[in-house]
Every structure is written in structure tokens, then in C-alpha cells.
Amino acid sequence: MLLSGVMVPAPRRAAPRHRIRGGAVSPVRVLVTLAVAGLVSAGCASMSTTPVDSDGVPRSTTRIVGAPVLGVDREPGDACGPEAPLDPGASPSLDAERIVAVGYSALDTLCALGLQDRVVAVAPPAGTAPLRYLGGWAAHAPAVGTAEDPDGSAVQAARPDLILVDQQDAVDAGLGAPRTRTVTVPTAGPWEVTVESVAQAVGRDAAARAMIGRFTDTAATTGHDIAAAQTQASVARFTSDSLGILGPSSFAGQVLQQVGVHRPPAQRFSSPSVRPVDGDDLAALEGDVLFLSFAGKDSGDADAGGHTPALRHGEEVMDSDAWTSIAVTENRTFTVDDGVWSRGRGLVAAREILDDVRGSLNAYG
Incomplete structure (x- = not known):
């Protein structure tokens, strides 16, 4: 042991x-x-x-x-997929270049879609270890407070064009500039709903659905x-x-x-x-x-x-x-x-x- x-020495145990x-x-x-x-x-x-x-x-x-x-x-380091293309017909405005995640629930999907390099800051849940299985980018992303108490000034300083907020944290939707999109990510129920919600926010719903199907x-x-x-x-x-x-x-x-x-x-x-x-x-x-x-x-x-x-x-x-x-x-x-x-x-x-x-x-x- x-x-x-x-x-x-391991304790003596009975036979299986x-x-x-x-x-x-x-x-x-x-x-x-x-x-x-x-x-x-x-x-x-x-x-x-x-x-x-x-x-x-x-x-x-x-x-x-x-x-x-x-x-x-x-x-x-090999966890994330190649960058998925924007869905046919999706608005170019959905193709966020700078993403802030409040909570961890969106990170896995962004990694699967190959968008991890677009994450400019994360507000992690307080007292939790980083999601190391996603690679170094997730463990070392700049912190902007915690998911429970995000730092609004730090979020704005990251200049995001999309903020993904875990539903369970219910933070103020005005974290970014007035025109910054903020999307709430479901954190309960079927895990596929979480994936689809994040994918829709970045204009890659079709790509995510295909991955889920496979x-x-x-x-x-x-x-x-x-x-x-x-x-x-x-x-x-x-x-x-x-x-x-x-x-x-x-x-x-x-x-x-x-x-x-x-x-x-x-x-x-x-x-x-x-x-x-x-x-x-x-x-x-x-x-x-x-x-x-x-x-x-x-x-x-x-x-x-x-x-x-x-x-x-x-x-x-x-x-x-x-x-x-x-x-x-x-x-x-x-x-x-x-x-x-x-x-x-x-x-x-x-x-x-x-x-x-x-x-x-x-x-x-």
C-alpha cells in the first residue's frame, strides 16, 4: 500500500x-x-x-x-480538436475572437471545437483545481476573480466580445462593455445541452451536434x-x-x-x-x-x-x-x-x- x-505493508485481507x-x-x-x-x-x-x-x-x-x-x-496537450468552421449560414457576429468564461462549464466545449486560443480570461469556481485534462491553456488562463465573485473591471480589461457564464453562478450580466454578448451556460440536466449551448454561442451548433452524434x-x-x-x-x-x-x-x-x-x-x-x-x-x-x-x-x-x-x-x-x-x-x-x-x-x-x-x-x- x-x-x-x-x-x-498492505493489511492482510480475506481472499476476494x-x-x-x-x-x-x-x-x-x-x-x-x-x-x-x-x-x-x-x-x-x-x-x-x-x-x-x-x-x-x-x-x-x-x-x-x-x-x-x-x-x-x-x-x-492533445485534448483539443482542430478549429471547427463556423456553421453554414451562421452570422459572422457569432464568431467570437475574445472569450471570457465565468465558471468552468464552457471550457471543455471550446476545447473540443478548437477555440481554446480564443479564451482570454477565466473566472474559476472558488477553491477548485484547474481542469488540467484540457491542457496548459486551461490551467494557466488569466484569472478575473472567481465564478461566484467575478472582477468586472478585470473582465472589461480583457476586452471580450463574448462572456460565457455558468448558470449556477448567476452573476450580473453587465460584466463587459454594454455591447458585449453574455450567454448563460446550462450546468444541470443532460450534458449535451451544455455543449450545444456553448456551440450555439460561437456559431458552431452543427459541428457540435455532429461530434455528439459520433x-x-x-x-x-x-x-x-x-x-x-x-x-x-x-x-x-x-x-x-x-x-x-x-x-x-x-x-x-x-x-x-x-x-x-x-x-x-x-x-x-x-x-x-x-x-x-x-x-x-x-x-x-x-x-x-x-x-x-x-x-x-x-x-x-x-x-x-x-x-x-x-x-x-x-x-x-x-x-x-x-x-x-x-x-x-x-x-x-x-x-x-x-x-x-x-x-x-x-x-x-x-x-x-x-x-x-x-x-x-x-x-x-
């Missing part, structure tokens, strides 16, 4: 358990266990090249708190190829002081539904999108596999995010008897990029979740 950057269905061991669970066990072995073997974080503490980018990390081979087809094909419907996947996230289940209405939950992955009975709630896990009762986490993220902790070559408060909280919980008592922790837990699974909302993140699912459930392919 990797605990706070130091390798310590498989539920009995109709008096027989589920072959799906056996295949998942074998597949993940292979990845665990591979992760252990790769720890000889463990990098050193900025505080000088060695950390592994292939395993976090004993769980294999998905997505470490992705290149954030993703939908790919997700369905992938789900069929890996027999996703035979899997019940649990999805959870640690913060600095809580553990929550990401339900079917969350962004990650919606993408899993498109792939055809089922959720355990305890996680089939319609609202809210995230439901807290109560104390030491972790039974709701059970499933064939568990996709687990830590707030502010992302995948990548530099083990992005460092040793976050959420990771420290996760270490404490995952070293407890309550955690080791649930079957899904026996070599069937994957760590995923928090930006992608928990804070992303768009085509780039959806594609990366699909890659993670394909890579972890390919025992069925």
Missing part, C-alpha cells in the same frame, strides 16, 4: 469474494477480478520509476492509495463490445472531509449510461447528482468495479494535484476496517482523473471517461 508517499447468483459464481465478476488483478500487478512493476513531487516526496503516478490510476498515458455511436458500440450491460459500476469521490456517490444524473453517471454500464441498486437514485456516504456504512459502494476520484487529484505524468486534502482523507478511510470489509476493494478499485469524472462536462471529458471504461472493462471484449 502507498500511504502518504511511503510504501508500507464473489457474490453467488442462482447458486453459481458470477463469471462477470471473476473476469473483472482477473483483469484488474493484472493491472494491479502491472502498476506495482512500474513503481521503480516513481517521480518526485514538488515537495520532494516520491509519489506514484500508476497507483494512488493502492488503486491503479486510469488515464496516466493521456497527453493533455460520440453517442462510439459509446454504444464500445458498450456492446465490452459487454458493459453485464457490469455494475460504482462511482465515488473523496473530498477533504466527505465521501460521496456520483449518481446517474451526474456527468460521469450520464456517460456510463450511454455506454450501457449499470449501477448497483443503492446508486440508482435520480437526485441529487451526488449523495454522501453515511459514516462507516460503506455498503452502498459495492459493485463489480469502483471508479474513485479525489477532489483536485488528476492523472498525468506529474501526478497532478499533489498530496491533496482529499487524498489524505481517502488514505484514512481506505486504510480502515470498514473499507477493507467491502468486496469491491479487493483489486477492483480504479482511481480516475477528478477533473474528467467529477468536474468536467463536455465531449473531451466524455471521450476520456469512455477510454477509462474501455481500458478497465476490456476483459469482456
Whole structure:
């Protein structure tokens, strides 16, 4: 087990358990266990090249708190697509050259459309890590206050011709000059609505719809190829002081539904999108596999995010008897990029979740 950057002996655990269905061991669970066990072995073997974080503490980018990390081979610099052309017949006035984003919800779509270089400033949600999965431009964009309290003077100084505001932040529409367009971006409901709203604001609705259509087809094909419907996947996230289940209405939950992955009975709630896990009762986490993220902790070559408060909280919980008592922790837990699974909302993140699912459930392919 990797605990706070130091390798310590893992606690002795019982042999992996498989539920009995109709008096027989589920072959799906056996295949998942074998597949993940292979990845665990591979992760252990790769720890000889463990990098050193900025505080000088060695950390592994292939395993976090004993769980294999998905997505470490992705290149954030390659996340954005080529620039999509303006839709035929669209007004040239929609072709914004200078864009300010208040909140993060528009960034993924702008990246997918290849318009990331037009983002001149961002007002990020307070206390949140940047969306590193989109590349350096998203992490280093000039800040103009926070999404909850944007700096109007700084926004105007950026000279935007389009301001995209997350619906949940409900800021004053007069942030820019009097003639600056301000568009509200939906942050709830189907994630495709968010994408289409941003795309319409920049005159590229047809391009975005075509991308969504291709993703939908790919997700369905992938789900069929890996027999996703035979899997019940649990999805959870640690913060600095809580553990929550990401339900079917969350962004990650919606993408899993498109792939055809089922959720355990305890996680089939319609609202809210995230439901807290109560104390030491972790039974709701059970499933064939568990996709687990830590707030502010992302995948990548530099083990992005460092040793976050959420990771420290996760270490404490995952070293407890309550955690080791649930079957899904026996070599069937994957760590995923928090930006992608928990804070992303768009085509780039959806594609990366699909890659993670394909890579972890390919025992069925």
C-alpha cells in the first residue's frame, strides 16, 4: 500500500469474494477480478520509476492509495480538436475572437471545437483545481476573480466580445462593455445541452451536434463490445472531509449510461447528482468495479494535484476496517482523473471517461 508517499505493508485481507447468483459464481465478476488483478500487478512493476513531487516526496503516478490510476498515458496537450468552421449560414457576429468564461462549464466545449486560443480570461469556481485534462491553456488562463465573485473591471480589461457564464453562478450580466454578448451556460440536466449551448454561442451548433452524434455511436458500440450491460459500476469521490456517490444524473453517471454500464441498486437514485456516504456504512459502494476520484487529484505524468486534502482523507478511510470489509476493494478499485469524472462536462471529458471504461472493462471484449 502507498500511504502518504511511503510504501508500507498492505493489511492482510480475506481472499476476494464473489457474490453467488442462482447458486453459481458470477463469471462477470471473476473476469473483472482477473483483469484488474493484472493491472494491479502491472502498476506495482512500474513503481521503480516513481517521480518526485514538488515537495520532494516520491509519489506514484500508476497507483494512488493502492488503486491503479486510469488515464496516466493521456497527453493533455492533445485534448483539443482542430478549429471547427463556423456553421453554414451562421452570422459572422457569432464568431467570437475574445472569450471570457465565468465558471468552468464552457471550457471543455471550446476545447473540443478548437477555440481554446480564443479564451482570454477565466473566472474559476472558488477553491477548485484547474481542469488540467484540457491542457496548459486551461490551467494557466488569466484569472478575473472567481465564478461566484467575478472582477468586472478585470473582465472589461480583457476586452471580450463574448462572456460565457455558468448558470449556477448567476452573476450580473453587465460584466463587459454594454455591447458585449453574455450567454448563460446550462450546468444541470443532460450534458449535451451544455455543449450545444456553448456551440450555439460561437456559431458552431452543427459541428457540435455532429461530434455528439459520433460520440453517442462510439459509446454504444464500445458498450456492446465490452459487454458493459453485464457490469455494475460504482462511482465515488473523496473530498477533504466527505465521501460521496456520483449518481446517474451526474456527468460521469450520464456517460456510463450511454455506454450501457449499470449501477448497483443503492446508486440508482435520480437526485441529487451526488449523495454522501453515511459514516462507516460503506455498503452502498459495492459493485463489480469502483471508479474513485479525489477532489483536485488528476492523472498525468506529474501526478497532478499533489498530496491533496482529499487524498489524505481517502488514505484514512481506505486504510480502515470498514473499507477493507467491502468486496469491491479487493483489486477492483480504479482511481480516475477528478477533473474528467467529477468536474468536467463536455465531449473531451466524455471521450476520456469512455477510454477509462474501455481500458478497465476490456476483459469482456
